[in-house]
Amino acid sequence: MVSTSYSHQILDNIPNSVFVINVHANGLFSIKDVNKAQLAFINKERDEIVGKYTHEIFPAEVANHLKNVYQRCVNEGKRISYEEKINLPDKGERYYLTTLTPLNDDDGSIASLVGTSIDITEQKLTEQSLRKSEEQYRGFVQNSTEGIYLFEFEKPIDTSLPPLEQVSMFFKHGYLAACNEAMAEMYGYNDSSEIVGKRLEFFFGSEKSEHSIEYFKNIIDSNYNIKDALSIELDKDGNTKYFFNNISGIVENGALTRVWATQKDVTTEKAAERKLQESLAEKNTLLSEIHHRVKNNLAVVSGMMQLQAYEADNDSLKEKLYDSVVRIKTMATVHELLYQSQSFSKLEFSDTLTRLVENISETLQTTTNVEVDIDCELIHLNINQAIPASLIVNEVLTNTYKHAFPDKEEGNISFTLSERDKLIRIEITDNGIGFPTDKNLEQGTLGVHLIDVLSQQIEASYEYENNKEGNGTSFSMSFKRTDSSEIADHQLS
Numbered sequence: 069m070v071s072t073s074y075s076h077q078i079l080d081n082i083p084n085s086v087f088v089i090n091v092h093a094n095g096l097f098s099i100k101d102v103n104k105a106q107l108a109f110i111n112k113e114r115d116e117i118v119g120k121y122t123h124e125i126f127p128a129e130v131a132n133h134l135k136n137v138y139q140r141c142v143n144e145g146k147r148i149s150y151e152e153k154i155n156l157p158d159k160g161e162r163y164y165l166t167t168l169t170p171l172n173d174d175d176g177s178i179a180s181l182v183g184t185s186i187d188i189t190e191q192k193l194t195e196q197s198l199r200k201s202e203e204q205y206r207g208f209v210q211n212s213t214e215g216i217y218l219f220e221f222e223k224p225i226d227t228s229l230p231p232l233e234q235v236s237m238f239f240k241h242g243y244l245a246a247c248n249e250a251m252a253e254m255y256g257y258n259d260s261s262e263i264v265g266k267r268l269e270f271f272f273g274s275e276k277s278e279h280s281i282e283y284f285k286n287i288i289d290s291n292y293n294i295k296d297a298l299s300i301e302l303d304k305d306g307n308t309k310y311f312f313n314n315i316s317g318i319v320e321n322g323a324l325t326r327v328w329a330t331q332k333d334v335t336t337e338k339a340a341e342r343k344l345q346e347s348l349a350e351k352n353t354l355l356s357e358i359h360h361r362v363k364n365n366l367a368v369v370s371g372m373m374q375l376q377a378y379e380a381d382n383d384s385l386k387e388k389l390y391d392s393v394v395r396i397k398t399m400a401t402v403h404e405l406l407y408q409s410q411s412f413s414k415l416e417f418s419d420t421l422t423r424l425v426e427n428i429s430e431t432l433q434t435t436t437n438v439e440v441d442i443d444c445e446l447i448h449l450n451i452n453q454a455i456p457a458s459l460i461v462n463e464v465l466t467n468t469y470k471h472a473f474p475d476k477e478e479g480n481i482s483f484t485l486s487e488r489d490k491l492i493r494i495e496i497t498d499n500g501i502g503f504p505t506d507k508n509l510e511q512g513t514l515g516v517h518l519i520d521v522l523s524q525q526i527e528a529s530y531e532y533e534n535n536k537e538g539n540g541t542s543f544s545m546s547f548k549r550t551d552s553s554e555i556a557d558h559q560l561s
Contacts, residue, residue, distance in 0.1 A: 080104040082103055082105065083105060084185060085105045085106035085109050085183075085184065086102070086103045086106060086182070086184050087099065087101070087102045087185075088100040088101040088180055088181070088183075089122075089181040089182075089183065090180050091138070091178050091180055095139070096122075097134070097135060097181075098122065099117045099119065099122070100118070100180055102114065102117065102118070106185070122135060122138075137150060137168065138181060141168040141169075141170055142170065142181075145170060145178065147168065147169045147170070149165060149166065149167045151163060151166075151192075152165075152166055161189075162187060163187070163188050163191075163192040164185045164186065164187055164188060165185070165188045166184070166185045166186075167183065167184050167185075168182070169181065169183075212248060212250055212330075213250055214330045214331065214332050215247065215251030215311070215330060215331040215333070216247065216250070216251065216329075216330050217244060217246065217247035217248070217328075217330075218244075218245045218328055218329075219243070219244055219245060219268075219326060219327040219329070220242070220325070220326045220327075221238075221241040221242050221243075221325060221326065222243070223241045224320070224324060225241070225323060225324040226322065226323055227322055231288045231289070232281070232285075234288055235285065235288075238284055239267070243265055243267050244265060245264070246264060247264060248260060251263075251331065254303070254309065254311070254331070254333045255271075255303045255304055255309070256303045256304030256305060257304055271301045271302065272299070272300075272302070279300045283297065287317070291317075292315070292324060292327070293317060294313075294314075295315075296312045296313075296314065297315060308335075309335050310333070311332060311335075313329050313330070313331045314329060315327060315328075355407070359403070359407045363403065366397075366399065366400040366403070369396055370396045370397060373389045373392055373393045374389075374393050394428055394462060394466050395459065397427045398424055398458050399455065399459070401424060401458070402415070402451075402455050414448040414449060414451070414454075415449065416447070416448055417444070417447045417448065417454060417457070420454065421458075421485065422442065424461060424465065428465050428469055429469075437477060437478045438469065438478075438480070438481060439478070439479070439480050439481070440480075440481045440482075441481070441483065443482075443483070443484045444485040445486050447486075447487050447492065449549065450550065450551065452550070453547070453549065456522040456523075456525045457494070457545075459518065460518075460522045460523060460528075460530075463516075463518055463519050464519070465496065467515055468496070471501075472498045472500025472502075472541065473498075473500050474501065479498065479499060481497070482496070483496050484496075491547075491549070492547050492549050493544065493545070494546075495543070495545075496542075496543040496544075497542045498541055499540040500539075500540045500541065501539075502534040503533075503541060519532075523545065528545050528546060529545070529546055529547070530545035531543070
C-alpha cells in the first residue's frame with residue numbers, strides 16, 4: 069500500500085492543481101487532500117483546509133458554486149469538465165479548465181471526487197482576441213462600400229507556366245470563395261450567397277475574350293499584385309460593368325492558391341468618359357472643318373490682294389495691299405498655331421513670333437539683308453491677347469522692314485519677349501535710320517492707328533521712339549497677361 073507521504077510527493081510534483089473531495093450523504097463536500105499547486109492557488113496551508121467542509125473555507129458565493137458543480141458530477145456519475153473565471157488578488161482575472169472524476173466505494177456509491185485545474189488564461193485571451201479581430205474584420209468587410217472578395221483555385225496554379233496557360237487554368241479551376249454584400253449588389257444580386265461558388269466565366273464570359281486575356285496577363289506580369297486593374301465583366305442581366313480592382317495573390321511553394329481583392333464599380337464614370345470622348349470627337353471634327361474653311365478663306369483673300377497688288381499701277385495702292393496681305397497672313401498664322409496646339413484657349417507665343425518674321429520676310433522682299441535676333445521666353449497667351457499682340461508686332465516689324473534700311477546692305481532687328489509677375493513685355497529695336505524728326509506718330513498712318521486700337525484691346529502701354537544713340541528705333545510694349553479663354557471680338561474700329 070502506498071504511504072500517505074509518498075502520495076503527497078506524487079501530488080506535489082504535479083504542476084497543475086489537484087484536489088480530492090469527500091462526498092457526504094448529507095449533500096455536503098469536504099476537502100480530503102490537495103497538492104502544493106492547489107494550495108498556492110487558494111493561498112492556504114494544507115492543515116487549514118483538509119477535513120473541512122467547503123462552506124467553512126470559502127466565501128458563500130464560491131462555496132455555493134463549488135457545491136453545485138460537485139453535486140452535478142455526483143448526479144451524472146461521470147467525468148465532467150467546465151471553465152471557470154476567477155479573480156485572484158495577486159494575479160487578477162484568470163481562466164481555468166477544471167475536470168472532476170467520480171471515485172466509487174466498494175458498494176458502488178460515489179465516495180469522492182478527484183479534481184484537476186489547468187490555467188487556460190493565455191488560451192482564452194488569444195481566443196477572445198481572435199474573435200474580436202474576426203468580428204472587426206467581418207464588420208469592415210460587410211460595411212465596406214467597395215466589393216471585397218476571395219477567389220480560390222481547386223488546383224493551385226503553377227506560376228512557372230506560360231501566362232496564357234495560367235489564364236486558361238484560372239478559368240478552369242478558379243471560383244469565388246467569399247465576398248461581401250457590396251460586391252453582390254454591384255452585379256445586381258441581393259445576397260452574396262447568390263454568387264459565391266460561381267466560376268470565372270460567370271463574371272467574365274469567355275476566357276478567350278481579348279480583354280479577359282489582357283486583364284489576367286497583366287495580373288500575372290505584376291507578380292499577382294496589382295492596383296487599379298480595369299476589368300470588364302457582366303452583371304445579372306448581361307450588362308457590361310467596369311471595375312477597378314486591387315489584387316493581392318497568395319503564392320505558396322511556387323503555386324498561386326488564392327487571390328484577395330477589392331473592387332470599385334466605375335461603370336458610370338466610364339459611360340461619362342465615353343460620352344465625353346464622343347463629344348470631343350464631334351467638336352474636333354467641327355473645329356477641323358472650321359479651321360479648313362477659315363484657312364482657305366484667308367488664303368483666297370490674301371491671294372486676291374496679292375494679285376491686285378501685282379496688277380496695280382499705283383505704287384501707294386500696291387503698298388497698302390501688300391500691308392493688308394501681311395496682316396491677313398499674321399491672323400492666319402495665329403489661327404494655324406492655335407489649331408495645332410493642345411489647348412484651344414492659349415498658344416505658345418514665341419512660335420507665333422518666329423512664324424511672323426518668316427511671313428514678313430517672304431512677303432516684303434527687300435534688297436537689304438536683315439538679320440533678326442529673337443530672344444523669347446516660353447510664354448503662353450490666350451487667344452484674346454495673342455491675336456491683338458501679334459497684329460501689333462506685325463505692324464512694327466512691317467514698318468521696320470519697309471523703312472528702317474533704305475540705303476543699307478545689312479540690317480539688324482532685335483526682338484525680346486519676357487514676363488515678370490504676369491506682366492508681358494515686348495521690345496523691338498533696329499539699327500536703321502530712325503524716324504524723321506518731323507514725323508508725328510500721333511497723326512500717322514493706318515499702322516499707327518492699328519497699334520493704338522489693338523493696344524487698347526489688351527490694355528497695353530507702348531512707346532515708339534528713336535534710339536538715344538541716334539541709330540534706329542525702339543518699340544516697347546507691356547500688358548498684363550490674363551487667363552481668360554472667352555471668345556473676344558477683335559474688330560478694328
